[in-house]
Amino acid sequence: MSRLDIERGVVEMAHGSGGRASAQLIESLFIRHLDNAWLRQGDDASLFDVGAGRMVMSTDAHVVSPLFFPGGDIGSLSVHGTINDVAMSGARPLYLSAGFVLEEGFPLAGLDRIVASMARASREADVPVIAGDTKVVERGKGDGVFITTTGIGVVPEGVHISGDRAEAGDMILISGHIGDHGTAILSSREGLEFATAIRSDSAALHELVAEMVNVAPEIHCLRDPTRGGLATTLNELVRQSGVGMQIEEGAIPVRAEVRGACELLGLDPLYIANEGKLICICPAGVAEKVLSVMQAHPLGRDAAIIGKVVEDERQLVTMKTVFGGLRVVDWLAGEQLPRIC
Amino acid sequence: MSRLDIERGVVEMAHGSGGRASAQLIESLFIRHLDNAWLRQGDDASLFDVGAGRMVMSTDAHVVSPLFFPGGDIGSLSVHGTINDVAMSGARPLYLSAGFVLEEGFPLAGLDRIVASMARASREADVPVIAGDTKVVERGKGDGVFITTTGIGVVPEGVHISGDRAEAGDMILISGHIGDHGTAILSSREGLEFATAIRSDSAALHELVAEMVNVAPEIHCLRDPTRGGLATTLNELVRQSGVGMQIEEGAIPVRAEVRGACELLGLDPLYIANEGKLICICPAGVAEKVLSVMQAHPLGRDAAIIGKVVEDERQLVTMKTVFGGLRVVDWLAGEQLPRIC
Numbered sequence: 128m129s130r131l132d133i134e135r136g137v138v139e140m141a142h143g144s145g146g147r148a149s150a151q152l153i154e155s156l157f158i159r160h161l162d163n164a165w166l167r168q169g170d171d172a173s174l175f176d177v178g179a180g181r182m183v184m185s186t187d188a189h190v191v192s193p194l195f196f197p198g199g200d201i202g203s204l205s206v207h208g209t210i211n212d213v214a215m216s217g218a219r220p221l222y223l224s225a226g227f228v229l230e231e232g233f234p235l236a237g238l239d240r241i242v243a244s245m246a247r248a249s250r251e252a253d254v255p256v257i258a259g260d261t262k263v264v265e266r267g268k269g270d271g272v273f274i275t276t277t278g279i280g281v282v283p284e285g286v287h288i289s290g291d292r293a294e295a296g297d298m299i300l301i302s303g304h305i306g307d308h309g310t311a312i313l314s315s316r317e318g319l320e321f322a323t324a325i326r327s328d329s330a331a332l333h334e335l336v337a338e339m340v341n342v343a344p345e346i347h348c349l350r351d352p353t354r355g356g357l358a359t360t361l362n363e364l365v366r367q368s369g370v371g372m373q374i375e376e377g378a379i380p381v382r383a384e385v386r387g388a389c390e391l392l393g394l395d396p397l398y399i400a401n402e403g404k405l406i407c408i409c410p411a412g413v414a415e416k417v418l419s420v421m422q423a424h425p426l427g428r429d430a431a432i433i434g435k436v437v438e439d440e441r442q443l444v445t446m447k448t449v450f451g452g453l454r455v456v457d458w459l460a461g462e463q464l465p466r467i468c
Numbered sequence: 469m470s471r472l473d474i475e476r477g478v479v480e481m482a483h484g485s486g487g488r489a490s491a492q493l494i495e496s497l498f499i500r501h502l503d504n505a506w507l508r509q510g511d512d513a514s515l516f517d518v519g520a521g522r523m524v525m526s527t528d529a530h531v532v533s534p535l536f537f538p539g540g541d542i543g544s545l546s547v548h549g550t551i552n553d554v555a556m557s558g559a560r561p562l563y564l565s566a567g568f569v570l571e572e573g574f575p576l577a578g579l580d581r582i583v584a585s586m587a588r589a590s591r592e593a594d595v596p597v598i599a600g601d602t603k604v605v606e607r608g609k610g611d612g613v614f615i616t617t618t619g620i621g622v623v624p625e626g627v628h629i630s631g632d633r634a635e636a637g638d639m640i641l642i643s644g645h646i647g648d649h650g651t652a653i654l655s656s657r658e659g660l661e662f663a664t665a666i667r668s669d670s671a672a673l674h675e676l677v678a679e680m681v682n683v684a685p686e687i688h689c690l691r692d693p694t695r696g697g698l699a700t701t702l703n704e705l706v707r708q709s710g711v712g713m714q715i716e717e718g719a720i721p722v723r724a725e726v727r728g729a730c731e732l733l734g735l736d737p738l739y740i741a742n743e744g745k746l747i748c749i750c751p752a753g754v755a756e757k758v759l760s761v762m763q764a765h766p767l768g769r770d771a772a773i774i775g776k777v778v779e780d781e782r783q784l785v786t787m788k789t790v791f792g793g794l795r796v797v798d799w800l801a802g803e804q805l806p807r808i809c
Contacts, residue, residue, distance in 0.1 A: 145694065146695075146802070168632075171526055172524035172557040173524060176522055179517075179520040188567035262530070262807075268611040277616075280513070363491075458487050458491070466603075
């Protein structure tokens, strides 16, 4: 089979045909980067062994725009995003699959960069991509590259983490600064010079989670505040658990640059997507222990306790502002930042 | 939360925001149709129990155009396609996930019809969709609906089916008429009146496979000849196994309408996608037994033995034509029918 011209070539409709051109793209580009024993099986489904137990499955479609942004790209994001969704059940992620929808005319050099980044993220996280599929759509019927990743993982014995387990008296922790990802995307989209210092926080959180559930298997809820941000995610948990929450604005870590960019753009960091942060809700008795483990991990260095779960039939999230007032923190209404992940 | 106007509404960017509008779309449309205990968990990852053993994972991105075609739509196709990829390892499919990329402005009534069809296919196959995600892209950056489904399954003890296991002397079986799916899509795309009788063969083959591996756990290869058709799939198997194949044109079932449409359109049924057919390669000693089981199943009624595996260092698929000649059946080169699945 002739070589693919990755430097100058573009995605062609034939790359989605299932014939020789598809096989060439898969071998010369996808398998070259993502190479592992499962993909080399070359079958339509990839085989692996599991022990008996509880597993989880999660999927995420990624349509982020632009494809490359400060701190990451759609390739690394699609690995981190799904690893995190699996990890938020307390599970150890085992394997990923990836489905690509490519637009005709997209430069192969760009695709190569994206798949290389995906492979790097997958190796660093030690979670291989074991199954994949590629389709091509006509120019103007897609937008470069969309990637849907699916992950499966295994939940350790004794761990029961779910969004409906928050209880009055529990403490609410966040693993670090909020708003970095969304602000980085927006500033790169708008070409804002002042904001170039802001990088996406895109990262795989499963090792941090493993250390947390190791010291505190009684953690009640974990969730990564992606689309809709911290505010929307807390509202989801409040609804699932049938409780209320009280948070303290002053306790929520926000970088000065992010706060500045948000003020200028009329955005609220509470509603901005994060891709490398988690919310943890746990019994008050273990909160300090969990916080210490988080702060000792590079991805939780700036972790903080930001509030507590309360009884509230109205199921509200309320926030004590830095000026001492009290405000209701509602769900994100409408659209704040489209195509953030 | 106010109701979604499914009858007159369209997909809006806010439906992809992760906020209130997203939650509304998920509850009023996706969960309404696909409702099950896993989706109702409402967490980012869905939990299930497994026994120890061998599992498989497979993924497929679906970009078929048009979205609705005789015999199916993108919803049912995305369920059948991934169930089949899982089943082709001999596995019993357990669960599916689905990632949607929606285009702004797409009618909610169309989305509702697609998700209802997906739910029906999933119920009929008894393989639930336990995890999902929805993203929205701007008008002109997508094409209505793309669906990436991922499936996992469990491989029965004693079954070792893989594309690299074909051996000289094995027989090659096909489960029925080839070319129906691709011809149905093309005729509906082109508005060909003469071809309206041709319907896609889109179907879930896992129950047929279960009966086949039950009587003959020694089956060597199974594969569904989708993109690239029978010809390309046989070439994939020849390359994986390092063998040759000899098939008989006269033995390959092709409906008269499909043959007629292909002649008119200058297409070769051997290269046309199928979505409800499988190729089985098994030791000659069990071929008749496997054939009987296939013919006794509604989805294998027209099954036939179409050739045999031979030693061939050149790794060629050759075909004895109905006129007695011999022709090499090569991979699909270039693009025959874009966006067929």
